[in-house]
Amino acid sequence: MTDWPDGYGRRLLDEVDSTLNEAARIAPGLAGPEWILARHQTAARGRRGRGWASPAGNFSATLVLRLNGPAQHAALRSFVAALALFDACVAVTGRPEAFSLKWPNDVLLNGGKLAGILLESAGVAGGAMPLFIGIGVNLAEAPPADAVEARALRPVSLAGETGMRIAPEAFLTELAAAFARYEAQFAAYGFAPIREAWLSRAARLGQPVTARTGTSETRGTFETVDAEGQLVLMTPAGRVRIPAADVFF
Numbered sequence: 264m265t266d267w268p269d270g271y272g273r274r275l276l277d278e279v280d281s282t283l284n285e286a287a288r289i290a291p292g293l294a295g296p297e298w299i300l301a302r303h304q305t306a307a308r309g310r311r312g313r314g315w316a317s318p319a320g321n322f323s324a325t326l327v328l329r330l331n332g333p334a335q336h337a338a339l340r341s342f343v344a345a346l347a348l349f350d351a352c353v354a355v356t357g358r359p360e361a362f363s364l365k366w367p368n369d370v371l372l373n374g375g376k377l378a379g380i381l382l383e384s385a386g387v388a389g390g391a392m393p394l395f396i397g398i399g400v401n402l403a404e405a406p407p408a409d410a411v412e413a414r415a416l417r418p419v420s421l422a423g424e425t426g427m428r429i430a431p432e433a434f435l436t437e438l439a440a441a442f443a444r445y446e447a448q449f450a451a452y453g454f455a456p457i458r459e460a461w462l463s464r465a466a467r468l469g470q471p472v473t474a475r476t477g478t479s480e481t482r483g484t485f486e487t488v489d490a491e492g493q494l495v496l497m498t499p500a501g502r503v504r505i506p507a508a509d510v511f512f
């Protein structure tokens with residue numbers, strides 16, 4: 264059985280608007296990192312202003328962290344969280360080959376989108392930056408395919424793809440333990456080992472992908488992720504580094 268990691272708090276809510284909103288409300292009173300898990304969210308949000316379906320049975324949580332390091336390290340926590348999510352998925356299913364990571368931080372199962380991460384921050388308070396890592400996993404149910412953009416990957420659920428029913432509380436224990444391990448590695452050795460581990464689980468490495476930023480699109484071969492976490496594409500016009508985008512396969 265996996266132990267809850269030392270130094271991390273947790274609270275369980277029946278219903279909340281969004282665990283990200285709850286994180287912002289409680290952060291000023293927290294002394295250390297805290298996981299907030301909600302059975303149901305009434306106003307969950309996804310990346311780039313999109314909504315996020317959050318029915319009971321799915322995993323909906325936010326980790327509140329206080330960061331003392333350089334501001335650019337905050338965004339790299341999305342790779343730490345994605346790796347932890349990957350490991351938690353493997354821990355509960357025993358199927359490492361079924362999962363992969365899509366830049367910057369989606370978890371795929373059998374090639375469909377299983378989980379997403381949304382990072383938010385709340386400005387500097389007392390020298391430490393509060394960072395909120397919102398994580399949603401379709402443990403029980405996935406939204407219908409027509410609820411996502413035309414070129415987006417099909418949404419999948421863990422139950423639908425594997426027949427396994429995993430309780431959000433059990434998933435949180437695995438995720439919190441994995442996050443604490445990778446966070447300790449990040450604190451000790453920086454981004455390099457996190458980057459290597461992320462790349463070894465990456466979907467479509469060496470293959471053509473399209474990165475969309477606003478209204479412009481860049482098509483190229485997915486070469487790597489650089490030391491700043493940027494997507495590196497080799498295009499006919501040369502190597503392009505992309506700090507933030509939606510990626511389509």
Ligand SMILES: O=C(O)CCCC[C@@H]1SC[C@@H]2NC(=O)N[C@@H]21
Binds near residue numbers: 281322
């Ligand atoms: O668009 C994505 O891929 C990111 C989805 C993030 C959803 C999670 S669910 C818990 C937390 N609360 C929210 O309102 N959003 C995040």
